[in-house]
Amino acid sequence: MTGSDLGVAGTVDSVQDGADWAALVLEIERLRRVLSETQRLAHLGTWEYEIANGSAFWSDEMFRLYGLEPGEVTPSREIALARTHPDDHAVLERWGQDMAARPGQEHETNIRLLLPDGTERPVRQRGVLVSDESGAALRLFGTVQDWTAEARSRETETLLSQIVTSVSDAIYTTDAEMRLRSWNPGAERLYGYSAEEALGQPVYMLFPESLERPEWQASVERRGRMLAGIQNFEEYETKRRRKDGSLVDVAATTSPLRDHTGEIVGVVASVRDITERRRIEAQLTHYANHDTLTGLFNRRRFEEELAAAAVRAEQEGHWCAVVAIDLDNFRYVNEAHGHSTGDELVASVGAMLRHQLRQSDILARFGGDEFAVLVAPCAEEGARALAEQLRKAVREHEPEIEGTSLRLSASLGATTFARRDTDVQALLALVERAVYQSKEAGRDRVTIISPAEGARVREQLSSTSEHMIHSALDNDLFELHVQPIVHLESGVMTQCEVLLRLNNHGEVIGPGQFLPAAERLGLIHLIDRWVIDRAFELAARHDDLIFELNLSGATIDDDHLCDYVADRLRAHGTDPGRVVFEITETAAVGSIAKARELAHNVSQLGCTFAIDDFGAGFSTFYYLKHFPAQYVKIDGEFLSDAQNRLDDLVIESIVRIGRDLGKYTIAEYVSDESRLRRVRRLGVDYAQGFYFSKPFPAHQLADFPRRLLGPEGLRI
16 A cells, blocks of 8 residues: 555545535545655655554655655565665664564664665664554554664764864864863863863963964954854964963964854864974975075075066166176095085185175075175176175185185176066076186186176077077987986886987087077977977887986976877877876976876876976975876985985975875985985985986987896995
């Protein structure tokens, strides 16, 4: 019997004529529809079992709860049992026993139904056993209600409770008067107060007593906005006070706390201790801007200062000067006295140069024995005078290191600028050219390139570079070199980096001498495509290796690159799984959305990505999480100087976080045995550098050995 079989028991004697009967039938039909729709809306079905004859009644919604169409089967207790989860049969049996033991009383239980499509549906089942005056059982009737939402809600509530209890963050809630009403174990650990001590206390007991009035007022206003429903979420960093009175740096998020009706009844806060993060960030920020040996600004920070100075120069109507300083024959100091003595000498020169300058002048070490100075305001004559002063100061500087008195000279170059559109890289290339001219003229001298002369030099260089690049493309003068990348656990070269060289009439030219010009001239896309085509051809010939290709930052904007990659993969029959595209961290960060889109599209072809020079820009680890790269190449700067704990800390962090995100790490510039031992100890997966091999022409790859490390983990 189904819900549509509802009838009226007995004879309706009061109905006297056909009109009354028709009205009664219509009313009964209306009530039946209302009941059926009401049950559908409530996901509530009704059932009844006659014990004497075993007949059963299910409402239409009962059928639907069991995944059936109304009337699809004849309802019975056997069908209900067959569609109950096997693990719940015992629960159902106890429920029936409870009804039999206490007839007339309502009993409920929760079980799971097995639907025809194989899914489960949690339901709440209520029932009553009806008996006659003698106690004989007559019938069972009751309801079944879909309990999916409630079950999920309870699971979520249990899960959230477990999360709140187990997380390391402090999580607490307050009432509308800002008294603490919940306090998790993380809050106990962070603040030092037990739950018994904290609950019921004002949240302001966690605020520093020395908190400045504006910040205190901002906190009061923030909570006021939360309680008023004006603001639904806020993230901020501040300081809080522990039970022992000490202060802690925290990152906090706050949201309104609502009851089951949606009314705001307080505030919920999640607080994390960021003291260590702040300390490391301060160290990394300093490291990102400063040279570790001398403490001076590094090249990256100098370039930023240079760009800012150009803007101020045009706004304020003055000239600025850049002076480049290169110590003469410094390599002989390293060869004769060792690198440690060379480092001490460089540090000594850096301190001496700083003493020669004004506080407002910017001094940087570019690396090795190269320094640069930015002076503003300063015209050409001032630049010449300063350069001569610094040249004499270097010559007169005579530090005693390890009992040895050392003297040396320097070659200097300088130029001036006064426009906001100054090309920083072109300007630095100009002063470096001036230094080169000083060295060519005999060293220990100063060369000044005026702005007018600089424009002619840049034009000449661009014209020469453009001709050289076009000639290389037209006459196939570019060539590929490779450098091994070794898997440190197996000692085997499993992949190699593909490097570009230009063969100019027998002279092999490195990319640093022509790629910057190619980018300025808009020719970099042509070079990128040449490298991709030849590298894919190379990979097809060596199916035991993975090949890593560098992509220029300009490639990110090439909308047709993916089509070209797909075409070249097909043309050479190259396995895309053995191609890794490298993009530098700074290039990716500069246009993260486009970089991610490019990586995603190329990954769809089966190729993978590597973030090169990771750590050079000291961006957050956000890019590791959100950029689809399989490899992280750790910037060689962390291995360039003598070992120090800060470098190791950075490398360890990159390795650990990369591993947690399923990425492999590659250490660059592994030039000797000590650096190899160091990266192995720090857990790096792969290594690359002169310790294994300098880059060599790709045609020699077939004869190059694959195993490069022996059983002891050292070079064979």
